[in-house]
Amino acid sequence: MSSGTQLAQRHRFRWWELLPWAAGIAAFFVFPNYLSFATQVLITILFALSLDLVLGYAGIVTLGHAAFFGAGAYTVGMLAMHLGWNEPISGLLAAALVAASIGLVSGIVLLRTHGLTLLMLTLCTMTLLEQAANMGAAWTGGFDGMPGLSFSKILGLFGFDTLYFRSQYLYALVTLLLCFAVVRMLVYSSFGQSLTGVRENLLRMHAVGAPVRTRQVLVYTVSAALAGVAGALFTQANGYVNLAVLGLERSAGVMIVLILGGHGRLYGAFVGAIVYMVLEHALAKAYPTAWQLGLGLTLVAVALFARKGVIGLVDSVRRRLPGAAR
Amino acid sequence: MDPVSILFGGLASGMVLFIVSVGLSVTMGLMGFVNLAHGGFAMLGGYVIVLAMKHWGFAFLPALALAFLAVALFSVVLERLLYARLYRATELDQVLFTIGLVFVMTAVVTLGIGPETQVIDLPEWLRGQTDLGFFSYRTYSLVLIAVGTALMIGLWLGFERTRFGARIRAAVDNRRMAQSLGVDVGRLFAVTFAIGSGLAAVGGGLGAEILGLDPNYPLRYLVYFLIVVSVGGLGRVAGVFAAALLIGVLDFVLKFYFPKGGTIFIYVLTLVLLLWRPGGLFGRRGA
Numbered sequence: 001m002s003s004g005t006q007l008a009q010r011h012r013f014r015w016w017e018l019l020p021w022a023a024g025i026a027a028f029f030v031f032p033n034y035l036s037f038a039t040q041v042l043i044t045i046l047f048a049l050s051l052d053l054v055l056g057y058a059g060i061v062t063l064g065h066a067a068f069f070g071a072g073a074y075t076v077g078m079l080a081m082h083l084g085w086n087e088p089i090s091g092l093l094a095a096a097l098v099a100a101s102i103g104l105v106s107g108i109v110l111l112r113t114h115g116l117t118l119l120m121l122t123l124c125t126m127t128l129l130e131q132a133a134n135m136g137a138a139w140t141g142g143f144d145g146m147p148g149l150s151f152s153k154i155l156g157l158f159g160f161d162t163l164y165f166r167s168q169y170l171y172a173l174v175t176l177l178l179c180f181a182v183v184r185m186l187v188y189s190s191f192g193q194s195l196t197g198v199r200e201n202l203l204r205m206h207a208v209g210a211p212v213r214t215r216q217v218l219v220y221t222v223s224a225a226l227a228g229v230a231g232a233l234f235t236q237a238n239g240y241v242n243l244a245v246l247g248l249e250r251s252a253g254v255m256i257v258l259i260l261g262g263h264g265r266l267y268g269a270f271v272g273a274i275v276y277m278v279l280e281h282a283l284a285k286a287y288p289t290a291w292q293l294g295l296g297l298t299l300v301a302v303a304l305f306a307r308k309g310v311i312g313l314v315d316s317v318r319r320r321l322p323g324a325a326r
Numbered sequence: 327m328d329p330v331s332i333l334f335g336g337l338a339s340g341m342v343l344f345i346v347s348v349g350l351s352v353t354m355g356l357m358g359f360v361n362l363a364h365g366g367f368a369m370l371g372g373y374v375i376v377l378a379m380k381h382w383g384f385a386f387l388p389a390l391a392l393a394f395l396a397v398a399l400f401s402v403v404l405e406r407l408l409y410a411r412l413y414r415a416t417e418l419d420q421v422l423f424t425i426g427l428v429f430v431m432t433a434v435v436t437l438g439i440g441p442e443t444q445v446i447d448l449p450e451w452l453r454g455q456t457d458l459g460f461f462s463y464r465t466y467s468l469v470l471i472a473v474g475t476a477l478m479i480g481l482w483l484g485f486e487r488t489r490f491g492a493r494i495r496a497a498v499d500n501r502r503m504a505q506s507l508g509v510d511v512g513r514l515f516a517v518t519f520a521i522g523s524g525l526a527a528v529g530g531g532l533g534a535e536i537l538g539l540d541p542n543y544p545l546r547y548l549v550y551f552l553i554v555v556s557v558g559g560l561g562r563v564a565g566v567f568a569a570a571l572l573i574g575v576l577d578f579v580l581k582f583y584f585p586k587g588g589t590i591f592i593y594v595l596t597l598v599l600l601l602w603r604p605g606g607l608f609g610r611r612g613a
Contacts, residue, residue, distance in 0.1 A: 292432060304423065
């Protein structure tokens with residue numbers, strides 16, 4: 001089979017790919033009282049999906065991905081606070097643009113390095129933004145952030161629903177769907193293939209003459225834009241933004257979500273975000289220390305034994321079943 | 327505060343950074359293992375000292391020695407059982423594993439001892455001021471500076487003048503070559519890892535006065551330890567010493583003159599430095 005037909009087949013839409021979206025719509029009717037939480041799950045899925053592009057597909061290990069989430073969140077917040085720019089959809093685009101610019105510039109500068117240096121540089125870039133947000137209190141609200149933001153109706157039709165989060169949920173779901181379509185198209189394109197090549201064997205990709213750096217910067221920028229959209233959704237849905245959108249905890253958190261689900265897989269972000277956030281919702285508030293202990297042990301176990309996350313585990317179980325053909 | 331006092335304060339906290347980070351630098355240089363849990367060993371050391379002094383009736387110095395031994399032993403057990411399985415793993419797995427380890431350490435300490443900040447009671451002879459003739463300063467900070475400097479000299483001699491140190495330097499520069507010359511890098515690493523973690527434990531205890539001691543210690547200072555190591559260069563004792571003092575003094579000065587967000591300059595500086603020399607100030611170029 002030539003790689004061309006293989007690519008075309010991989011790209012083909014399969015019926016079960018409708019399931020997550022059907023579940024997303026079903027959740028709207030089945031859990032009307034949990035839509036606020038469900039919206040946070042959708043936002044986390046989008047954020048994890050953006051990380052999957054760089055970490056899972058391009059193999060760039062970063063501890064600073066919250067920089068872009070935070071950039072998007074603060075962009076929307078500051079536009080609404082200071083310019084009265086409350087229109088949500090153009091806000092998402094503005095956030096994507098700002099986050100993408102930061103991703104482009106930092107990508108050009110940082111992606112020349114690798115390993116520990118790259119890890120440190122991404123971490124420093126994020127901390128820099130965090131400190132800047134903390135210092136520029138006149139614009140960002142400093143340590144307290146910007147509470148009580150309000151946004152105008154989506155498409156002029158649906159007002160944000162502070163009590164039940166109904167419109168937020170559908171808005172986030174549609175945004176996630178659109179972003180997912182972009183990611184799916186990207187990873188199944190020849191561009192996505194070359195990223196996997198870079199992840200698997202950097203030297204060989206250089207040797208075959210692939211423009212490695214350009215592609216890395218490009219995917220870093222796209223990923224930053226998507227993370228920015230996730231951050232913007234966070235601000236719009238919740239009506240506030242504070243320093244918690246930046247910082248090591250959010251970066252490490254989204255990485256954990258992605259790894260638990262399975263990185264380098266389109267649906268890893270979905271599985272990871274749902275599993276992680278439901279468990280967190282059920283356990284973290286009641287038993288914070290036990291939650292941390294369990295999370296730590298899980299991470300150790302995942303790193304040692306289950307490097308492909310939940311989806312990888314399911315795969316390997318399926319492979320062991322007798323007569324399992326895909 | 328006058329400039330000299332500020333300088334001394336910065337030097338003292340730089341020494342703490344050095345004592346904690348030096349082991350991290352050497353082990354990362356040896357195996358290229360991204361060990362984000364190193365600060366955890368420093369925290370455990372601090373807690374061993376607190377327990378030993380409060381409940382088991384140890385004096386300060388024996389408690390320090392106990393912390394060194396206990397944490398060194400514990401770390402080498404972890405190294406043989408868990409770390410060793412991930413030497414050939416990807417960076418990502420190492421990051422996940424060590425972050426997980428940090429969470430476990432934090433949770434266990436919170437469950438076992440409690441979330442509150444611990445205070446280490448310094449013995450009488452370390453309190454108060456010492457008159458140096460030209461000016462007087464806190465005795466404890468002066469002792470920290472002296473201990474850090476002595477340790478630096480000791481480690482430097484160990485690295486440059488002993489057979490063991492020569493093996494480490496060889497393995498840091500080129501692991502395969504060293505191995506083919508008969509250096510048992512695995513064993514070398516285990517021993518270095520134990521000593522490095524033990525030193526971190528001592529640093530955690532000595533530095534509790536300056537950095538504090540509570541279950542969130544490893545995450546809070548993670549970025550600082552990593553900055554010191556990456557600016558100093560992997561596996562470079564003198565580099566880490568210089569970087570630790572630089573960061574310590576800078577942090578102290580900035581926090582004093584620009585209490586609101588002055589530390590931002592440290593991150594800018596680190597960014598610029600690492601872009602200029604990715605291998606650190608004292609590391610090999612392009613490493």
